[in-house]
Amino acid sequence: MLKTFTKVAATAALLATPFAAWADGHQEFTIRATANSNENDEDYDGLVVFKNYVEAASNGRIGVEMFIGTQLCSGGAAGIMPFVQVLDLPYLMSDDRVAEAVLSGDFTRTMRDMGLEATDGALRLMTIGNTGGWRNFANTQRRVEGPADMEGLKIRTVVADLPQELVRALGASPTPIPWPELFTSFQTGVVEGSKNGITDIMGMKFPDAGLQYVTLDGHAYMGALWFMSNENFMAMPEDLRRVVVDGFSQLQQATFASPKRKSIDAYAAFVEGGGDLYVPSPEQKAAFAEAAAPVQDWFRANVDGGNEILDAMLAAVGDAEAALKADYAKDLN
Secondary structure, three states: OOEEEOOOOOOOOEEEEOOOOOEOOOEOEEEEEEEOOOOOOHHHHHHHHHHHHHHHHOOOOEEEEEEEOOOOOOOOHHHOOHHHHHHHOOOOOOOHHHHHHHHOOHHHHHHHHHHHHHOOOOEEEEEEEEEEEEEEEEEOOOOOOOHHHHOOOEEEEOOOHHHHHHHHHOOOEEEEOOHHHHHHHHHHOOOOEEEEOHHHHHHOOHHHHOOOEEEEEEEEEEEEEEEEEHHHHHHOOHHHHHHHHHHHHHHHHHHHHHHHHHHHHHHHHHHHOOOEEEOOOHHHHHHHHHHHOHHHHHHHHHOOOHHHHHHHHHHHHHHHHHHHHHHHHHHOO
16 A cells, blocks of 8 residues: 655555465455654554554454554655645635545545546555644744735745645745755744644754744645555455455544644643744635635646546535534534
8 A cells, every 4th residue: 555645745655465374374464554654643543543443353364564664665646646736725624524524525535536547546545534633834933914924934845836836825935845954944044934733843843943933724634645556455355345444444533533632732832832823813814715726726727637636625625514514503502
């Protein structure tokens, strides 16, 4: 399996190779699972849940080997499936309930089918989880309350067109910097800001490098795309394919939950350290979304499969928001 996610520039892999080893007389398949993370990361939490569920539910017929760090790590999916960058488009999903509903439904199946077509049937998207909460703008210079406050800031991005288009649309200057160099780049002023989740900010100790302003604009949900070799998946009997599918559902739920808990302590530590945490008003957030709207047009015009996947995303968001509105009508009275 290949696993990639849109969390800054990082990628990880999930590799599965079934074989008739029959280890200990009963194991039929071994899934080799890797994440470019550590044991404090949401991806690790998800893999632990996946391993436990799959091995137990298959009664030992499937074994899961975990490789944490850079072992077995492969490149990101966007190079061969550029449409997966739809998850990086800003201000499409408003909150966790909407995002979780979208990523648990037919939108993910649409992306799965597009991925199978793009890879000639090689890679099968199994689920989309979360890997760090929501991306927010953070910087070393000043409080950002609206798009005008972004003007001129040097914002770190990955070497990819879409995040650079977003930063430009908001009036800032995109500056591609490798992730390992970001701490020093904040210290030296090479960059003045970034677009990360709070657990990344605190985990990398960026406040020590001068990152003291965070605006909770929540412009993108940090989605994690988990892929499996379609040939290997289909080589399993149907009962074991069901176990694997259910295992990925368990992984998804674990990664949905993990950042919520970890972000509480991270936000508290940021504020206790003197950080300025700003929550935009609905009007200010709408101004951010309006300023960033041209990025959707760019995506449609420049990304293969962009129209199809963005239409699917917008439809799924509309359905999720309508269902949530109906639920509120039932639950608030």
